[in-house]
Amino acid sequence: MSSLDALDSRIPPSTRRIQTITILGGCGKNGVPEQLRRVDLKMGDIVSVVGPTGCGKTTLINDIELYANGTTPTGRTVLINGEPHPEDYLADPSSNPIALISQHTNFLSDLPVHVFLETHARIRGVASPARAIEETVSFANQLTGEPIILENAMTELSGGQTRSLLIADAIVIGNSPIILLDEIENAGIHRTRALELLKGYEKIFIFVTHDPRIALLSDFRIVMRDGAMQKLIVTKEEEKGVAQEIRKLDDLLLGLRQRIRSGDELDSSYLNEKLHELGYVA
Amino acid sequence: MKLAVCAGPPTCGKTTVLRQVTKRLLAKQKRLAFLKIDVQYADEDEIFQKEFSIPTRKVYSGELCPDHCNVMVLGDALRWAEQTAADILLVETAGLCLRCSPYVEGLLGVVVLEATSGMNLPRKIGPMLSLADVAVVTKIDLVSQAEREVFRARIQEAAPGTAIVESNALYGIGVDPLVRRVEQAAEVIPPLFLRGNPPIGTCTICVGKKEIGWQSHFGVVRALENQNFYRGE
Ligand SMILES: Nc1nc2c(ncn2[C@@H]2O[C@H](COP(=O)(O)OP(=O)(O)OP(=O)(O)O)[C@@H](O)[C@H]2O)c(=O)[nH]1
Numbered sequence: 030m031s032s033l034d035a036l037d038s039r040i041p042p043s044t045r046r047i048q049t050i051t052i053l054g055g056c057g058k059n060g061v062p063e064q065l066r067r068v069d070l071k072m073g074d075i076v077s078v079v080g081p082t083g084c085g086k087t088t089l090i091n092d093i094e095l096y097a098n099g100t101t102p103t104g105r106t107v108l109i110n111g112e113p114h115p116e117d118y119l120a121d122p123s124s125n126p127i128a129l130i131s132q133h134t135n136f137l138s139d140l141p142v143h144v145f146l147e148t149h150a151r152i153r154g155v156a157s158p159a160r161a162i163e164e165t166v167s168f169a170n171q172l173t174g175e176p177i178i179l180e181n182a183m184t185e186l187s188g189g190q191t192r193s194l195l196i197a198d199a200i201v202i203g204n205s206p207i208i209l210l211d212e213i214e215n216a217g218i219h220r221t222r223a224l225e226l227l228k229g230y231e232k233i234f235i236f237v238t239h240d241p242r243i244a245l246l247s248d249f250r251i252v253m254r255d256g257a258m259q260k261l262i263v264t265k266e267e268e269k270g271v272a273q274e275i276r277k278l279d280d281l282l283l284g285l286r287q288r289i290r291s292g293d294e295l296d297s298s299y300l301n302e303k304l305h306e307l308g309y310v311a
Numbered sequence: 312m313k314l315a316v317c318a319g320p321p322t323c324g325k326t327t328v329l330r331q332v333t334k335r336l337l338a339k340q341k342r343l344a345f346l347k348i349d350v351q352y353a354d355e356d357e358i359f360q361k362e363f364s365i366p367t368r369k370v371y372s373g374e375l376c377p378d379h380c381n382v383m384v385l386g387d388a389l390r391w392a393e394q395t396a397a398d399i400l401l402v403e404t405a406g407l408c409l410r411c412s413p414y415v416e417g418l419l420g421v422v423v424l425e426a427t428s429g430m431n432l433p434r435k436i437g438p439m440l441s442l443a444d445v446a447v448v449t450k451i452d453l454v455s456q457a458e459r460e461v462f463r464a465r466i467q468e469a470a471p472g473t474a475i476v477e478s479n480a481l482y483g484i485g486v487d488p489l490v491r492r493v494e495q496a497a498e499v500i501p502p503l504f505l506r507g508n509p510p511i512g513t514c515t516i517c518v519g520k521k522e523i524g525w526q527s528h529f530g531v532v533r534a535l536e537n538q539n540f541y542r543g544e
């Protein structure tokens with residue numbers, strides 16, 4: 030962890046000063062103006078985007094990643110530190126403060142993993158690429174069951190390996206101060222481990238999620254419907270209390286899943302014992 | 312009048328990009344004409360005519376490679392577009408002959424590449440990319456951000472002087488910089504020359520003589536053991 034933290038010092042000066050992102054509302058799917066007209070996120074905020082499938086969550090974070098300026102189909106505008114983005118953010122990846130981990134679970138790239146990462150490290154302006162690549166792969170391998178091998182072709186990676194590598198790449202090689210993650214809970218990765226690792230970084234995190242554990246970890250959440258940002262819910266103390274219980278239940282389920290995976294049986298005495306440990310049954 | 316020549320491999324998104332560009336230019340009161348050059352089938356002329364009610368033409372290159380065909384017909388096409396009182400002629404051409412490029416010296420040349428096409432494409436398509444002013448990368452919605460950035464780097468390696476525009480062309484996301492380039496492009500002033508080296512003549516293979524072996528051909532030919540040489544008068 031500490032060696033990963035040390036990499037933060039190489040955030041390029043142009044992006045080190047990121048203080049806020051602002052989303053100015055546009056229109057939902059039916060062309061009606063969004064209810065939420067403005068959302069401000071500041072450095073260190075953890076935000077979730079929630080809502081049913083097809084309601085526009087991915088579209089919202091794509092708008093952020095593209096620094097929408099009123100010309101995307103939603104008509105939204107995204108401001109960085111209160112201003113429209115400098116043109117070079119998109120033209121020069123080394124100055125782009127946003128990393129997006131999309132729902133894509135396969136690479137089309139016909140390169141070996143190390144060539145891909147070397148190229149990405151070079152264009153993201155990484156000072157010591159060899160070390161960053163090693164860190165990226167070891168970060169990724171903490172999230173996936175099957176280790177990634179540098180000589181593998183990118184196209185050979187499994188869905189889980191791909192998502193793990195993309196998350197690690199965004200954090201270590203991208204080293205971006207703003208990280209957008211699209212439904213990492215469906216990624217076939219160690220989600221709890223991913224959250225633990227991510228918590229070690231001071232960044233703006235935006236999670237698109239259906240997962241109560243991730244949603245309640247956030248400072249607030251944006252509720253979407255019909256393509257529009259509808260309301261904003263701040264995570265109150267009461268919800269944080271609920272989050273504690275959710276974490277226990279979630280760990281219980283993860284434990285059960287692990288037993289199934291390793292070929293064990295789930296008898297009622299095992300379940301009772303676990304529920305007892307949690308204080309749910311006497 | 313201005314000319315923009317747009318080339319790229321089959322189904323890379325040329326038409327989709329040009330439709331977005333057309334929509335935006337028409338909204339700015341520009342008058343457009345559209346020409347499609349393809350080998351044996353194309354319906355873009357009807358698409359543009361129907362969707363935008365602008366003058367359109369198409370030509371099939373048949374036995375010629377589309378780039379050679381482009382060289383032959385472009386003069387006539389410019390005169391035709393001028394007669395329709397167009398401000399801008401947009402040309403969509405299939406890039407099949409990877410030795411030539413269809414762009415005109417001093418006028419706008421645009422190549423379209425799809426982000427899904429594999430990292431080696433920029434190395435394979437030669438002057439179609441390296442002599443273009445702008446490379447439009449389409450289908451960015453289908454790849455991860457990291458992959459998109461590495462693809463951009465591969466283009467820059469192959470064509471250091473070419474500007475890159477990334478787009479989800481289905482929704483016109485990201486095409487505005489291309490629209491600006493078209494608006495600011497240079498005016499057509501004859502005489503016009505093909506950019507870079509002209510295609511190596513109209514070779515006998517291009518005109519349909521398919522017999523294998525250079526002994527069957529005349530003009531600039533090539534044997535396995537040596538470089539090009541001239542055979543004939
Ligand atoms: N997802 C996605 N699809 C795209 C994009 N651009 C084009 N397409 C699709 O790709 C297919 C081919 O697009 P065209 O614009 O017809 O490609 P073209 O280069 O004109 O093809 P030819 O003229 O036939 O060589 C169509 O189904 C388009 O809808 C894009 O940015 N994203």
Ligand SMILES: Nc1ncnc2c1ncn2[C@@H]1O[C@H](COP(=O)(O)OP(=O)(O)O)[C@@H](O)[C@H]1O
Nearest residue numbers: 056057058082083084085086087088102103256
């Ligand atoms: N504000 C909007 N205006 C128009 N279309 C939208 C808007 N938001 C989303 N869409 C469209 O709705 C569809 C589903 O959106 P998507 O972002 O993929 O949903 P989710 O990620 O929540 O499942 C997409 O085709 C998208 O283009």
Ligand SMILES: [Mg+2]
Nearest residue numbers: 086087132211
């Ligand atoms: Mg989605």
Ligand SMILES: [Mg+2]
Nearest residue numbers: 325326355403
């Ligand atoms: Mg076409």
Ligand SMILES: [Zn+2]
Nearest residue numbers: 376408411510
């Ligand atoms: Zn040719």
Ligand SMILES: [Zn+2]
Nearest residue numbers: 376408514517
């Ligand atoms: Zn030829």
